[in-house]
Amino acid sequence: MATATLCKLEQRKINVHEAIRLRQIARAAKRPMPAFTCTECARPVRPHKGGGHTPAHFEHLHRNRNCSLSHKAAHQKPAAAKHASSIDTAELARLTAGGDDYIRTKDGEVKGLALRLDLNEGAPEVVVVGKGPRIERRAKLLLDTPYAVPTYVKRGTNAWEYLGEYRAIAYREDRSTIEQYRGERRAEDVAGILFLESDEALSVTVRGGGFADPQTRWEIELAAIQYVTRELERKGFIVEDRQRENRGYDLLARRGQEELFYEVKGTDAIAPRFFISRNERNFSKRNQNWRLAVVTSARANPTLLVLTAAEMEARFTFDCLAWECTAA
Incomplete structure (x- = not known):
């Protein structure tokens, strides 16, 4: 499996997340893709976001058997299970x-x-x-x-x-x-x-300690989504609900050439407090059009706070309430 997390671009080294960001910028501006090259063999590579059990990394456009950072064909185990690795x-x-x-x-x-x-x-x-x-x-x-x-x-x-x-x-x-x-x-x-x-997507549920029950959370989330949708439509946006698609945002808002991605968080409290997933936070770092929409007092007297990713990072403290554990 490939292990490259750095590449060269115009004689400087950048990491895979920066490469993904630069590629997205070029794509949005309809410019040629940046010329990423391998730090070892100098052949063209592309950044890959990863998936499954594979983290983000660079992959050679054409496999190079002489480069240690290029994918090598894996050997099949003698006693393969029904779905071998x-x-x-x-x-x-x-x-x-x-x-x-x-x-x-x-x-x-x-x-x-x-x-x-x-x-x-x-x-x-x-x-x-x-x-x-x-x-x-x-x-x-x-x-x-x-x-x-x-x-x-x-x-x-x-x-x-x-x-x-x-x-x-x-x-x-x-x-x-x-x-x-x-x-x-x-x-x-x-x-x-x-x-x-x-099929093994994680679902972490927080119970007790002052957190609402599932039915109440659902009602709060629904009220928040409906309120943000109304506010965006009032400003002339066409809004599409993308909650079920696990993209890192809930609502896609378009107005002419403008396109924004809203992650909506709701609470019955008057002070903003919410949970954000790793997928949502990662998307916010990759896309400058991502917005956080926090609705406080969602079911009684809703108030909307909209922040960019940078403003969210500066304003809030992020504390871990759960960890993903895998065998060493």
Whole structure:
């Protein structure tokens, strides 16, 4: 597995998160992508956001066997389980009903996903769907599939890594979403964007200690979302609810060429207090159009506070209430 978290850009070293930010800026401005190169072999690389159990890193556009920072084909374990961590192409075909599409189907059912990171740099959470009746039908079939399916990404010649089971939670065909997530694919070659989530996605619930019960929290969140939506619409924005898509924000607000991403937090208290997930905070750092919308006294006398990511970081203290624990 690749381990590169630094690259070179114009003779200086930058980390993968800075590279992702620069790429997004270039994409939004419709400028050429920055020329990122490997710190060891100087060959072109691209930043990858990571996914599953893989953190953000750089990947070579073409695998270099002589570079220690390039992906190497992983060796299959002798006694492979049903879904080994790394398998060859033949075993992948056996486990996912064969076929050459990345959405593997049999008898009208989706059996698995086989994703290439050069075509889907945000995989497995984001999948770019190309044009064509067959693949578009399969994308919508995946969206209609109520269960998660085994998902693999290509790590080298004849080597596929198992990331877990993922389900589709949304499929967007609008121009703005395609432009945001198409990567290096041409917009005219993209039919839509699939959004997936892991079957093992974490859900942390805080109980006691003065925190509201689930029903009360739901009522507060609903009141906050409705209030922010009304305020944005009053200002001339067209608002889309994206809560279920786990993108790092709740509402997409558009007004002419302006586009803002609102993460909404609600409380019945008069002082702002809220929880923010790792995904939400990471998105706020990557996108300058992200906004935090805090609604205090949400169900009685709502008051709205809107902050940029920088203003949020300066104004609030972030304390850990839970930790994700993995085996060493």
